[in-house]
């Protein structure tokens with residue numbers, strides 16, 4: 001667990017092989033995440049981020065398109 005990210009206001013969405021962190025205050029609502037994968041990011045689902053729905057490489061690839069830094073990943 002990355003305590004620095006938690007202290008900076010990120011929420012943890014834990015997966016088996018990779019964790020995802022999201023900070024709603026930093027998000028610019030560009031939508032790259034939900035366009036990248038509706039299985040990984042689904043605003044109608046709770047929790048809306050499900051890291052185990054896709055493989056870890058896909059998590060990285062999509063989060064790398066987030067322009068704001070609101071999404072982070074930490075492989076386990």
Ligand code: SF4
Nearest residue numbers: 027028030031033066
């Ligand atoms: S890609 Fe990043 S900035 Fe855009 S909506 Fe998703 S989390 Fe927010």
